[in-house]
Amino acid sequence: MALSKLQYNSLNVTPSASKGIRFNSGANGFEAASAGGNLTLIKTITLASAAASISFVNGSSDVVLDGTYKEYIFYFNNIHPSSASNAPLSFNMSVDTGSNYNVSKTTTSFVAYNQESGGTPALGYEGGTGRDMANETRYQHIIFDIHNPNDSGGSGKLHLFDPSNTTFVKHFMATCNSQISTSTTAQMFAAGYGNTTSAVDAIDFKMESGNIDAGTISLYGVL
Secondary structure, eight states: OOOOOOOGGGGTOOOOTTEEEEEOTTSSSEEEEEOSOOEEEEEEEEOSSOBSOEEEETTSTTOOOSTTOSEEEEEEEEEEESSOTTEEEEEEEESSTTSOOOOOEEEEEEEEEEETTOOOOEEEEOOSTTTSOEEEOSOEEEEEEEOOSTTOOEEEEEEEEOTTOSSSOEEEEEEEEEEETTTEEEEEEEEEEEOOOSOOOEEEEEESSSOEEEEEEEEEEEO
């Protein structure tokens, strides 16, 4: 006979918000546990004035970037450069709470384009300085060139996986979109790994040239 309704107390499991039911460690009963996949907002930084960079440092200004979460996501909203036309947003990692942002990285990226004029769209690999790296310490581009008129900007997200792990390298991937100077939308896909087994405890974002004029970056932890 099919089971049509099940009361939680018939399983002797205490209900809890944002929890799911799973087998216990003995596989002979059920327990309430994290359902997984939940986002927890850790920190939002909204620029009130232009800044050379935006940093998230574990233990500083309420930032958590440690073993509390296995995955962290940074969301970018309307990042705008101060003056440089076609300046990409870049990032780097630190293993010494922001004293140095110089983790060696091996990366790759590609970009999809389409123009306001209806010109020929394109999809292609992006090599060159800041686009792909071979165990290099420079800042990695994650938002493709951002035009600087007032109505231009770039938005997207960066995933950082298990940064406090001291066994494995530190994988990341980013998907971001921007308007570039040729009245073109450009979606950039970048990915790679920080070639370190030290715990990454700080992330820094900056324009390739000039300051960040405006924008918001939010950091979330993923349960």
